Amino acid sequence: MPYQFSCSTESCQFMIRSSSADEVRRLVRAHVRMTHGGRIDHADLERGMERVKLA
Numbered sequence: 001m002p003y004q005f006s007c008s009t010e011s012c013q014f015m016i017r018s019s020s021a022d023e024v025r026r027l028v029r030a031h032v033r034m035t036h037g038g039r040i041d042h043a044d045l046e047r048g049m050e051r052v053k054l055a
């Protein structure tokens, strides 16, 4: 089942979906670092991860 993460920062449209939870985590951390110039809390990252059911 794929994993999805949508950036919760206001007005940010970033969304990532991957079959690998590790890849989602890695890309989200890279996004937050590059786009927002910060880092995401581990808890926020885990909370934002959603499992996506394939239609």
Ligand SMILES: [Zn+2]
Pocket: 007, 008, 009, 012, 013, 014, 031, 032, 035, 036
């Ligand atoms: Zn963002």
